[in-house]
Amino acid sequence: MALPALAVRPRAGTDQRLMQGALLLAAAFLAVFLALPLGWLLVRAFQDADGAFVGLANFAAYVTTPSLAVSAWNSLWVASLTTALVVPLAFCFAYALTRSRIPGKPVFRAVMLLPVLAPSLLPALALIYLFGNQGMLRDLLLGHSIYGPIGIVIAQVFYCFPHAALILSVALAGADGRLYEAAAALKAGRGRMFTTITLPSATYGLVSASVVVFTLVVTDFGIPKVIGGQFPVLATEVYKQVVGQQNFNMGAVVGIVLLLPAIAAFMLERWAQGRQAGVLSGRSVPYEPKPRLARDLPLLLLCLGVAAALLAVVGTAAWGSFIRFWPYNLAFTWANYDFGRFDSAGWDSLLLSARFAGLTALCGTAIVFLVAYVLERGVKTGALPPLVRFAATMPLAVPGLVLGLSYILFFNEPSNPLGFLYGTLAILVLNSLVHFYTVCHLTAVTAIRQLDPEFESASASLKVPVWITFWRVTLPICLPAILEIFVYLFVNAMTTVSAVIFLYGPDTKPASIAVVHMDEAGQSSAAAAMACTILAVNVALKLVHVGMGGAIDRWTQGWRRR
């Protein structure tokens, strides 16, 4: 814990006040757009339907519901299993991308993101095409049904993989070559180097990735709703209470139960933070892996396997979007892309989604990165930093459904001065930004943490103001992470359903909602077609990102090479 002390520079003055002010702003932002709305909703857990205070009666009623224990247990083991499958796989994949010399890294990097680029209905539809009772590969399940835990775990692995891989590839991206040279000089074996240098430097990333995957699985209701069959989990309990029975009080109770992972995540994050020091210091020399067949070949095969699986799922859905009526009429048709036939907004909802996602990414990236920077490099004393840190990890544990409802209740309250936001595109943007905050925050923190606070200390002793250091050193070094955050926010806003379904207005219906509506109406091919179109927009953006990535690497990351 000696390191953070370095961050507090002796020169108080402007820098300190600036950082303190920024921290206050960050706290205010998270309070207004996260804590207050959620608090507003959670108060309902202690009220009856008419708003009278009933203490713990709702909790008592909930605990005595037989399905609670079952669904909580189901959520726990499905999430644990998914985490145990995804994190090692994602680690190897990220390791291959950052610490090997396999060919085609940009392609793997792009393919890795495919699942986040597509609305969640797309893999669900694809899994039904593949493993459903009429599915092409149903025999692989040996007679087991895809509807239930098997389907949930397969779909969750698919859906969570990019989240874990993204965090881990950022965590593994920065390595100090001197450590490996020193280790080699001391005749340490490769296994030893891995366990004493690589793993410790990635601890924080591993913990973050596990926390993120676990919480994503626990809170996601889309996948269990579509493919979970009769298998109850906590998130579908919220859905049942709120959407099925309009029982907001009980929904709030389950919401609180679901917040428990957030608290666990916060504790874990604190624990990992204590063990993580800056990996890259001012004297660092970038690590450059040398070609080695024994390492590169298995990693290449693994990457090819993962990429093939991801492409197969997406490809199946894409194929389904051109089919007249699966599985009975497999004639090829373009008709499913004539969206006006299925949804009155037609193609316009796609334009709206692009606008919505663009704004979310633009505002979100700026806010997330600044908040993370202030938290990491600003004053660490006082009550505010841990509170803001907690608030930043909380959105992950808040199911979109719960967040969306809390936004209605809070922003539609007649006495709320921010009520003018309600029904506008702005509220969709703010809601999505908060909804997807945590992963971006963790990405930013991981990136910033790899920079030794000495950079700031050195510039402080040279009397360079903190914003210049930020602009000239931190920002360029972290540019790849910043771009990742931008793309992450954009693609998630393009595909999100659960929170915005309560918030869109007559003129602001996004394409992802149109996908859900088409699927509900039984137009599964049209839903697949719209999902594929959303995917195409996201892939296009990702390709631009990959293209830009090379140029930016040359421009800002040259120092990593020798």
Added chain:
Amino acid sequence: MRRILLAVVAAIGLCATQAEAQQRTRLTVYTALENEQLAPFKAAAERAVPGIEIAWVRDSTGVITARLIAERANPRADVIWGLSVFSLLQLEAADMLEPYTPAGAEALRPNFRSARTPMTWTGMDAFVSAICFNRVVAGQRNLPRPTVWTDLLNPAFRGQVVMPNPASSGTGFLTIAGWIGAMGEAPAWAFMDRLHENVQTYTHSGSAPCNNAARGEYGAGLSFDMRSVALRNQGAPIDVIVPTDGVGFDLEATAILRGTRNLEAARRLADFTVTQAAADLYGRFYALLAHPAGRSTVENYPADFAARLVSQDFSALAARRDEILREWTRRYDGKSAPRN
């Protein structure tokens, strides 16, 4: 940068069209109607009621209802047009509906409108629970075509029946309410106990069972009548069966939201929704209409269709809803493992 510019241009464009629409009163209408109904309903209403413009917010019944209740402190909708009467009764109990008897609403069938004076809601049409029966799967698995509910108890249907979870789907509730109405309380639960043996899964949405049956995932999906028509038109090999031993039904209904800022325009729209012209419009999609003179142009409905409906007291059912759902959840929801 380009995207920001585009966004700004689009925003200006949006403002311009909104300014243009200012001359007409813009009514925000919340609905659970099917997508394909929105355009013709909007066109007909705007033609019949000059000076209004309809802005739809459409979602599934549960989502729209949850949203209306959550927005209670500061309602955003002016009119609800096409939502389950069970939802409207819930809103009525929360005192969220504006009492208004639309001109001519007395002509509606008595069972299809609010019993209060002035009325709080008016019915449009009825939709009933129905079985989506996949002929291809039936051929492969030798499933006999069901004509009454009890046919589904045949062991041949084991693992081939899928129905909506009544605790999360309005269609699911309407289905079991129909059984209770037709068979009586105790026999209905006994029936459900046995049906449970054949049910593969209880879905969260009301249209999912029919979608599943249409894709051949299961032989029989318990859903509602209208859903299946669209699927059959797309080429799904399904038959829509309205069992002859009594089916539960639900009304699609209209109401004005208390606190609307456009009360006058909302009333004029409500007047239109109970006319015969509007009923003919509903008749393009549904067979049983609230307006006795309305003409239904839907094909393939059995002639004695109306006789198959159980007699149903919506208010009494709505009041017992929680109790019925608790019992259902106790009996069937705690079982976690999906059967094969």
